[in-house]
Structures are given as C-alpha cells and as structure tokens.
Amino acid sequence: MTKQFRIGVAEDEPDMREFYEIVIPELGHQLLWAARSGVGLLKNFEIERPDLLIVDVQMPFLGGLEAVRRLSCDTVPVIVVSGFHDQQTMAKVDAEQILAYLVKPIREADLKTSIMVVMHQFEEFQKLRQQDTITLATRRVMQLTHVSEQQAMHRLNQLMIKEKRTLVEVSETILGAIDYVDDGKTSHV
Incomplete structure (x- = not known):
C-alpha cells in the first residue's frame, strides 16, 4: 500500500x-x-x-x-x-x-511515478536537513558551553526528554534562541 x-x-x-x-x-x-x-x-x-x-x-x-x-x-x-x-x-x-x-x-502513469519519486526525494532531503539542524545545534552548544560533542548531545537529549519534544524541535529552538541573542548583540552596536 x-x-x-x-x-x-x-x-x-x-x-x-x-x-x-x-x-x-x-x-x-x-x-x-x-x-x-x-x-x-x-x-x-x-x-x-x-x-x-x-x-x-x-x-x-x-x-x-x-x-x-x-x-x-x-x-x-x-x-x-x-x-x-x-x-x-x-x-x-x-x-x-x-x-x-x-x-x-x-499520462496517469507519469503522474503516479512523479508523485512517488518527488515525495521520496523530498523525504530524504528533509531527513538530511533535520540531521544538519541537529549537528549545527550540537556544535553551537559545544562552542557556548565548552563541552565535548558527546556531552552536548547528552544535553540536547535531556532537554528533549524534559520538554517532550523531538530532537529536531529542540535543536531548532536552541538555534533560534542563539540567533536571537546574536542579533541582539549586533543591533546595539
């Protein structure tokens, strides 16, 4: 199916x-x-x-x-x-x-094939994008807190469990907060 x-x-x-x-x-x-x-x-x-x-x-x-x-x-x-x-x-x-x-x-067959191929490609692209988001958030946590990659991932996982959110959602929130703080630093210069 x-x-x-x-x-x-x-x-x-x-x-x-x-x-x-x-x-x-x-x-x-x-x-x-x-x-x-x-x-x-x-x-x-x-x-x-x-x-x-x-x-x-x-x-x-x-x-x-x-x-x-x-x-x-x-x-x-x-x-x-x-x-x-x-x-x-x-x-x-x-x-x-x-x-x-x-x-x-x-033709119906061409539309069917295109839908399936496009959706598969898009899902793979989304997985890569999510992995990039997690990787970037991990690196930023490492930079800001001076911890190892393993420790940074552990912190992200703890936050994920505490907040009952996905790892991608936690990573996006962290990156958004960091960007907000960074923008605040540059807007007052």
Whole structure:
C-alpha cells in the first residue's frame, strides 16, 4: 500500500483540473483543492497546506512559478506542469529547484511515478536537513558551553526528554534562541 498524500493543484485549464480531480483519488491520494490561478494557489495554501503541489507554469494573473516563489516555502515539494518544454521555460523551472517537470498532455502513469519519486526525494532531503539542524545545534552548544560533542548531545537529549519534544524541535529552538541573542548583540552596536 502506498502512502496517501494530500495534494494541492493550480491549473487554469478546466480539462486538466478535471483530469486531476479524477486521477489523484484513483492513485490513492487526496485532492485538497484545485485552484484556477496562481492567486488561487496562494489563497488555498494559506487555508489548507498540502503535502505536495502540482502547478501549471503559465496561468492568468499570476503564473505557477511566481506563485511558488511567493510562497517562499521549501517545506512542500512541487511538481511543475507545462504545455511547453522550450529552453526559456526549462531555465525558469531549473532556477526554482523544482523536483519534477511534466509536459502536457500528462499520462496517469507519469503522474503516479512523479508523485512517488518527488515525495521520496523530498523525504530524504528533509531527513538530511533535520540531521544538519541537529549537528549545527550540537556544535553551537559545544562552542557556548565548552563541552565535548558527546556531552552536548547528552544535553540536547535531556532537554528533549524534559520538554517532550523531538530532537529536531529542540535543536531548532536552541538555534533560534542563539540567533536571537546574536542579533541582539549586533543591533546595539
């Protein structure tokens, strides 16, 4: 059984929206919403955040890539869809670090494969990011308290247990506090 993902779509073409409305549930996923424009994507995203976005490049008022850029959110993976595959479009997509690019017309099998590959890549990326956060927090604790790496990790683990939070959450809190203190030191200079 594959994991079910909550998917948000931004597509201005009615036949493509209908395709997603039919195919996404058939693939075992939930279609949260299907916006008709980049503006609709932004509004829907604020209300209900999906696990994955499928976004058309060219839409009226606000294109898909610009909408994704405005989200300034790297916590949701994006599959970009376009009727074009010229160099200029590809360069725009590449600049946004999009994980998958599908050219219309889309086949159900291609969408299924892209969803699974993108979500797997994104989960691996998130694991690496979390490990980097823990490593950075450990180093900062070592620097500030002059303890060994093992002692710093022990302190993080103790805090994790005491606060009933994950190691990543504790690490993010510590890094945020250190950044806040560091910003306070430089803002009064």
